[in-house]
Amino acid sequence: MDFSSLGLSSQLLRSISDAGYQQPTPIQEKAIPEVLNRKDILGIAQTGTGKTASFTLPMIDMLAAGRAKARMPRTLILEPTRELAAQVADNFDTYGKYHKLSMALLIGGVSFNEQAKLIDRGVDVLIATPGRLLDHFERGKLMLHGVEILVIDEADRMLDMGFIPDVEKICSLLPITRQTLFFSATMPGEIGQLADRFLHLPVRVEVARPASAAETVKQALVQVPSREKRKVLRTLLSEQKVANAIIFCNRKREVDTLNESLKRHGFSSAALHGDMEQRHRLEVLENFKANNVQLLVASDVAARGLDIPSVSHVFNFDVPVNSDDYIHRIGRTGRAGREGHAFMLATDKDDKYLDAIEKMLGSEIPKITVDGPGGKRPQPAAAKGRRPTRAARKVEDDNRNTRGSDGATSVAEKGSRVAEKGSRNQAVTGTAKKDHRQDTPVVGMGDHVPAFMLRPVVRTNKTGSAANNDID
Ligand code: AMP
Numbered sequence: 001m002d003f004s005s006l007g008l009s010s011q012l013l014r015s016i017s018d019a020g021y022q023q024p025t026p027i028q029e030k031a032i033p034e035v036l037n038r039k040d041i042l043g044i045a046q047t048g049t050g051k052t053a054s055f056t057l058p059m060i061d062m063l064a065a066g067r068a069k070a071r072m073p074r075t076l077i078l079e080p081t082r083e084l085a086a087q088v089a090d091n092f093d094t095y096g097k098y099h100k101l102s103m104a105l106l107i108g109g110v111s112f113n114e115q116a117k118l119i120d121r122g123v124d125v126l127i128a129t130p131g132r133l134l135d136h137f138e139r140g141k142l143m144l145h146g147v148e149i150l151v152i153d154e155a156d157r158m159l160d161m162g163f164i165p166d167v168e169k170i171c172s173l174l175p176i177t178r179q180t181l182f183f184s185a186t187m188p189g190e191i192g193q194l195a196d197r198f199l200h201l202p203v204r205v206e207v208a209r210p211a212s213a214a215e216t217v218k219q220a221l222v223q224v225p226s227r228e229k230r231k232v233l234r235t236l237l238s239e240q241k242v243a244n245a246i247i248f249c250n251r252k253r254e255v256d257t258l259n260e261s262l263k264r265h266g267f268s269s270a271a272l273h274g275d276m277e278q279r280h281r282l283e284v285l286e287n288f289k290a291n292n293v294q295l296l297v298a299s300d301v302a303a304r305g306l307d308i309p310s311v312s313h314v315f316n317f318d319v320p321v322n323s324d325d326y327i328h329r330i331g332r333t334g335r336a337g338r339e340g341h342a343f344m345l346a347t348d349k350d351d352k353y354l355d356a357i358e359k360m361l362g363s364e365i366p367k368i369t370v371d372g373p374g375g376k377r378p379q380p381a382a383a384k385g386r387r388p389t390r391a392a393r394k395v396e397d398d399n400r401n402t403r404g405s406d407g408a409t410s411v412a413e414k415g416s417r418v419a420e421k422g423s424r425n426q427a428v429t430g431t432a433k434k435d436h437r438q439d440t441p442v443v444g445m446g447d448h449v450p451a452f453m454l455r456p457v458v459r460t461n462k463t464g465s466a467a468n469n470d471i472d
Helices: 010-018 026-038 050-064 082-095 112-121 132-136 153-162 164-172 189-198 213-215 227-237 252-264 280-289 323-330 349-363 388-401 411-422
Strands: 041-044 075-078 105-107 124-129 149-152 179-184 205-206 216-223 245-248 267-272 297-298 313-316 340-346
Touching: 010 050, 010 082, 026 041, 026 050, 026 179, 026 205, 041 050, 050 082, 050 149, 050 179, 075 105, 075 164, 082 105, 082 124, 105 112, 112 132, 124 132, 132 164, 153 164, 153 179, 153 189, 164 189, 164 349, 179 189, 179 213, 205 227, 213 280, 227 252, 227 313, 227 340, 252 267, 252 297, 267 280, 280 349, 323 340, 323 349
Parallel strands: 041 179, 041 205, 075 124, 075 149, 105 124, 149 179, 216 340, 245 297, 245 313, 267 297, 313 340
Antiparallel strands: none
């Protein structure tokens, strides 16, 4: 299927072709005709699937008819973070270049007054984080009863970040007759209930989670004592052919500490987390994209949804607590069919989270051992007695139940079974070290530098920074 069969205008087809896209992605193929038919959408898809264009493209055509009125946006897009909001704005710039659409971005870190002025004049598209939007509304700067289309993007992330009460409040201020497009990477029970409340006879559009991202990503797990983590990371960074890498930590404080430590050891590194000023975050990203800095030490929220092309390696300095974050993290590498490498450092305290990740993946992450810089070799998982995964424990339980009196599997037997798994360990200098990445540029799915990255950012004043929605 190509874009011309989706019912989009010729101007849009032109901008899509300018962007270098040849074919719609599966979510675009399924969602665009339904959005154009004014159907509510329940989209289950992650970043990286082309989901942003699946709602921005039809919206641009639908907005072509009609005009914006002062203070009454015609469409509203809610995003959990400033970066995601800015990326959506950039999508409108890219695809809407042959249309005359007005747009405002209501996010922390961007001048409140400038945005209020834009809204005063009337906007077709309002892209906002929930807290900042309510701020404007409560100051009487905005009326929401003219909203024809509402997009709730990354609903599961909104839930994680505690934004759902704000989203509910916003929905109660919108006309019931609006069209609602609701996207979430996962569908836990609470999100399902929200969708039921916000959507009217929605068309469900689901695309496979990019488990396919993992197909181009070689994963490896290193069991390591906590105090050795930094050392082992440095060894990996030195031994692997790291063109550039994102290193994920679970906490903001760890992001800063690790970044400083890497710099002290002579690595080219920068930190990215939600406490940093917006201007500084964009500067860091720009530097990373321009290869002025090789390593980006980041937290999940700051890095989620970022479209950074050609990252050769991802390091999970901490095992993520939320197993979905693992998929997001490793999805930063191996984009657009290139080969990527993802390493995870795990201590024996991480068993629970590691089990959850492996259960979600449906397989164990291959273990490797790494010689520490001081020559100290962390013990392989089996020897250190890492618990078998939940799946493995279930097999053991099943075996025990079917063995009758003989079934009292000894601890030694269990140990040897786990040790078998451990023997699959490969040396870090083995296959994981080969790098077959192509150097040819890839169009779409990653190589596009969002224009918002290149725009100067207005420094936040005290009032403007009041609503910082980004938590991590
Ligand atoms: P998203 O899932 O919206 O974050 O999109 C991820 C990346 O896919 C972005 O870099 C888009 O520019 C790119 N993209 C979106 N649609 C297409 C398409 N049909 N063909 C190629 N790249 C695309």
